[in-house]
Amino acid sequence: MIRIAAVFLSVLFLVACGEKAQTASSSQPDAKAWEGTANVHTAKGYTPGQKAAWENQLRARAQTQNEYLKVN
Amino acid sequence: MGRMKFICDAERCIECNGCVTACKNEHEVPWGVNRRRVVTINDGVIGQEKSMSVACMHCSDAPCMAVCPVDCFYRTDEGVVLHDKDVCIGCGYCSYACPFGAPQFPANGTFGLRGKMDKCTFCAGGPEENGSQAEFEKYGRNRLSEGKLPACAEQCSTKALLAGDGDVIADIFRTRVVRRGNGSEVWGWGTAYGQPPHPDAKAPEAEKKS
Numbered sequence: 001m002i003r004i005a006a007v008f009l010s011v012l013f014l015v016a017c018g019e020k021a022q023t024a025s026s027s028q029p030d031a032k033a034w035e036g037t038a039n040v041h042t043a044k045g046y047t048p049g050q051k052a053a054w055e056n057q058l059r060a061r062a063q064t065q066n067e068y069l070k071v072n
Numbered sequence: 073m074g075r076m077k078f079i080c081d082a083e084r085c086i087e088c089n090g091c092v093t094a095c096k097n098e099h100e101v102p103w104g105v106n107r108r109r110v111v112t113i114n115d116g117v118i119g120q121e122k123s124m125s126v127a128c129m130h131c132s133d134a135p136c137m138a139v140c141p142v143d144c145f146y147r148t149d150e151g152v153v154l155h156d157k158d159v160c161i162g163c164g165y166c167s168y169a170c171p172f173g174a175p176q177f178p179a180n181g182t183f184g185l186r187g188k189m190d191k192c193t194f195c196a197g198g199p200e201e202n203g204s205q206a207e208f209e210k211y212g213r214n215r216l217s218e219g220k221l222p223a224c225a226e227q228c229s230t231k232a233l234l235a236g237d238g239d240v241i242a243d244i245f246r247t248r249v250v251r252r253g254n255g256s257e258v259w260g261w262g263t264a265y266g267q268p269p270h271p272d273a274k275a276p277e278a279e280k281k282s
Contacts, residue, residue, distance in 0.1 A: 030148060030199045033216040037203025043219035057219040062236030065225065066244040068251065 075132065075151030076194050076216075077238040078225065079245050080124045083252070084232035087112055087123035091224035091233055095127075098195070098223040099212025105176040107192040108224055125224065125233045128153065128174035128192035136166035136175060150216070151238075152194040157210050160188045194235070195222040 034055070036048025046057035063069055087110050095101065095108045108127035114120040130153045137145040137153065144159035145166075166189060167175040178187040197214030200207035207214055215223060225235030234241040 030146065030154065031202045031217075033148065033150060033196060033202070033214075035202060035217065036219075037214060037217040039203040039218070041203075041213075041218050046219055048217075048219065054219060058216075058221065058236060059240055061219070061221050061226075062234075062240040062244075065228075065231050065234050065236070065241070066247070067231055068244075068247055 075238045076130060076196075076236065077151075077241060078125075078127065078129060078194075078222075079234045079241050080126070081232045081234070081245065081248065082122045082124050084230045085110065085123040085125060086230055086232070088229065091125045091228055094223045094227045095192070098215075099193075100208075101190070101212065102178050102180070104180070105178050105190050107174075107176060107190065125228075126172055126174075127224070128170075128194070129172055130192075130194055135169040135171070139165045139169040141165060146199075148196060150196075152196045152216070154193055154196060154198055154211075155189065155191070156199050157188045157190075158199075162186050162188050164189075192222075195220070 032051075034049070034051040034053075036042060036054070042048055043057065043061070046053045048054070089110050092106060092108050092110060096106070099107070101107055108125060110123050110125050112121060112123040114122060130151060132151065134145065134147075134153045136155075137147070140155075141163060142159050142161055144156045144161075145153060146156070147153055162177060164175075164177065164186065167173070167177065174191045176190045178190060179185070180187065193211050193214075195213060195215035197203075197207045197217065198211035200210065202214050202217040213223075215221065220226065222235045225233045234244055
């Protein structure tokens, strides 16, 4: 009985030696860009909230930087 | 979708600082903070003066992320390096680690207090809700979630600054280089491969002493 009590007490006291994790909480999970936004500035011509549509929109938009595709 | 990247074509940049202005205007960046800036080297040397627009390059293995003691940085699925200003303590380690000088610190207040770090977000905002007022006030516009590319690149008049999926803009840049037909005379070649500089390049005349 005394042995059990000693083990119990030692476990109880050793709990104080435990250490809380000190890792800084990382950033909040960010919403995906393809999920879109509710504001009025959303580009026209694609459906916000669809990943494939968003990727195609950005690819097409990037090509506007390619003057070799221009007709003029 | 690959990784979002910037490329600046030094053969085209005319140092108009339009990208700098567009960035400041789009995000209402405070006085004293420049998320983007134009760097000119060999300034005044005829034939060798080249400019390049520089901001956060959204490194694949970002040193700022590695050194941040509070782990405030994160990377989006598109490879954009962002940070959480609620976690940032403004220590400046990222500023020392960054090879491009991208992290900026607002120095307002009575004694020039160093505030939370601010940097280019690739127009992707921050951890707040996409397009929200809270996100805008801390990080500026979130153009990516609006289906747009960064304002600096989209408004570049000479299309020197390219932004977007790395594969797409690398193709655009490659096409330019092939069309130009430039070889060993291209600027920067000598630095990289030990060739002589541009034959037409000449140093400016020394100022006459009165």
